Amino acid sequence: MKPFQYAAPKTLREATGLLEDRWGVAxxxxxxxxxxTSLKQHIVAPNRLVSLRNVPELKxxxxxxxxxxxxxxTTLAELVENASIKEHFPSxxxxxxxxxxxxxMSVGTVGGDLCQRPRCWFYRNGLGLLAMRDGKSLARxxxxxxxxxxxxxxxxxxxxxxxxxxxxxxxxATLTVAGNxxxxxxxxxxxxxxxxxxxxxxxxxxxxxxxxxxIVLPLGGLKNATYEVRHRHGLDWPYVTATVAFxxxxxxxxxxxxxxxxxxxxxxxxxxxxxALNGATVNDATAVKxxxxxxxxxxxxxxNSYKVQMVKTAVKRAVLAAGKA
Numbered sequence: 001m002k003p004f005q006y007a008a009p010k011t012l013r014e015a016t017g018l019l020e021d022r023w024g025v026a027x028x029x030x031x032x033x034x035x036x037t038s039l040k041q042h043i044v045a046p047n048r049l050v051s052l053r054n055v056p057e058l059k060x061x062x063x064x065x066x067x068x069x070x071x072x073x074t075t076l077a078e079l080v081e082n083a084s085i086k087e088h089f090p091s092x093x094x095x096x097x098x099x100x101x102x103x104x105m106s107v108g109t110v111g112g113d114l115c116q117r118p119r120c121w122f123y124r125n126g127l128g129l130l131a132m133r134d135g136k137s138l139a140r141x142x143x144x145x146x147x148x149x150x151x152x153x154x155x156x157x158x159x160x161x162x163x164x165x166x167x168x169x170x171x172x173a174t175l176t177v178a179g180n181x182x183x184x185x186x187x188x189x190x191x192x193x194x195x196x197x198x199x200x201x202x203x204x205x206x207x208x209x210x211x212x213x214x215i216v217l218p219l220g221g222l223k224n225a226t227y228e229v230r231h232r233h234g235l236d237w238p239y240v241t242a243t244v245a246f247x248x249x250x251x252x253x254x255x256x257x258x259x260x261x262x263x264x265x266x267x268x269x270x271x272x273x274x275x276a277l278n279g280a281t282v283n284d285a286t287a288v289k290x291x292x293x294x295x296x297x298x299x300x301x302x303x304n305s306y307k308v309q310m311v312k313t314a315v316k317r318a319v320l321a322a323g324k325a
Contacts, residue, residue, distance in 0.1 A: 001039045005048040012057055012213065016180050018050045019209040023202060026050055028211055030073060030112035033104055038117060041124060058111075058213055061085065070215040072111025077102075079110060088219060089171060090325055091226040091243050095163040098228050098238065111212045113164050114175070114192070115204060118265075119237055120147070120158035128199045130155040144301040146239070149308060151264035152299055156195050158265055160203065161237060165193060165267040166259040167226055170245040173217050179210045189215075193266040203265070222255075223248045225321035229310045238262050240307055242294070242314035244322045246277060253277045253286075253323075258294055258315060263307060270294040273315055282323035291316035 009015040020026045027046040029035055038044045052058055058073040063084040070079070076096040079085055086093055099105055117123070122131035122138050131138040132155060139147055139157040147157045168175075168189040175187045192205050206212060224245035228238040241261035246253040258273035273294035280286040291312035298308045 001042065002045040004046055006051065007048060008051045008054050010054050012055055012178055012211065013182060015050055015052060015055055016178055016209065016211055018048065019180070019211070021209055023200065023208045025208075028052060028115075030115075031075065031107040031109040032112075033108045034112060034116040042126065043117070043124065052211070058211075066219050068217045068219065070110055070217070072109060072114075072212045072214050074110050076105040076108050076110070076113070080105070089167070089217065089224060091167040091170065091224040091245065091322075092164060094226040094228070095167050095241070095243075098163060098226075098230070098241075100236075110164060110215065114162050114168075115206065115212060116161050118158035118203065119161045123158060129158070129196055129201070130199055131157070132199075140301060143303060145303040146262075147301055147304055148264045149298045149300045149304055149311075150260070150268045151195060151266065152301065154195065155197070156265040157301065159262045160193060160264065160266050162193075162261070162267065163241075165189070166241060166243040166261040167224070168215060168217075169267050169269060170243040170257040170259045171217055171222060171224060172220065172245075172257075173215050175215055176213045177206065177210050178213045179207065184213075186216075190267075190269065195265040220247075222246060223253075223322045223325050225318045225325055227314045227318040227321060229314050240310040240314050242311070242318040244277070244290075244315065244318040246282075246322065248282065248323065251281050253280055253282055258290065258318075260294065260311060260314070263298075263311060270296075270315075272296050277319065282319060284320070287316040287319040288312075290319050 026048040029049045029051040059071045062069045173189040222245040226243045228241045246256035256274040256277035258270045260268040276290045276293040294315040295311045
């Protein structure tokens, strides 16, 4: 790989000061489970890596009266062992456990999961984020069995790889971001992910000189669950995931949110599925109806129509799991 500078700052302010105003010059190193692979594959070739492992303010989980704060450098293993997370957010625990590998869970971080790059094999083989050649999409005309079935009317056909993205959106999370000179801002989880228009864009709302610092989850009493459809457990990405969150009173759901993963360039919120769940009793019939609603508007490519049935199944099972939680 290309030689680079390695920086190990001890404060957040020092870390942001080591970044640049354009992509590709400096990269943030969290757990490294994605970035190191990208370096070896020559997907990125920065002049500097800025490691966050020595920045204590980015680590840990803190329970407050009405919310829980998760540091971006919190590992997946730490997340699944936290009592407050297990009590209030089983959807996050399921998403983390889906990674499967103890090695990855011990070094992979929550922030790194949200910021990882697409797993699209065209992109990973150096053909560009949008995989375009002579004005034509290599993915649309080629092997697209793992690509998007929603939000695929543009050039971006990859699927967002984040395990936590759908759950954080369903749970109403807010992400905190820090930039140069101590600037901070908040981004709601549903606005954090974005569909790139060019090969030079990124898939999140982060700017080149910003660092994701943490996640804030409101304690609203939401029933929630994640269901993943996988070829195998561990060391692989799912075909489809679904996270469901809702209030439950007198056996009926309200404030329902259904968010799909691995089906679009961003985590895909299904308003139709949420509407199908609102006001309904949580049972098998409702779960089936909700799953069917979630699949509405799907636009499969030439080799991935099988994902439509997976969406229906994942949402159905997530609804039932949340109702029993």
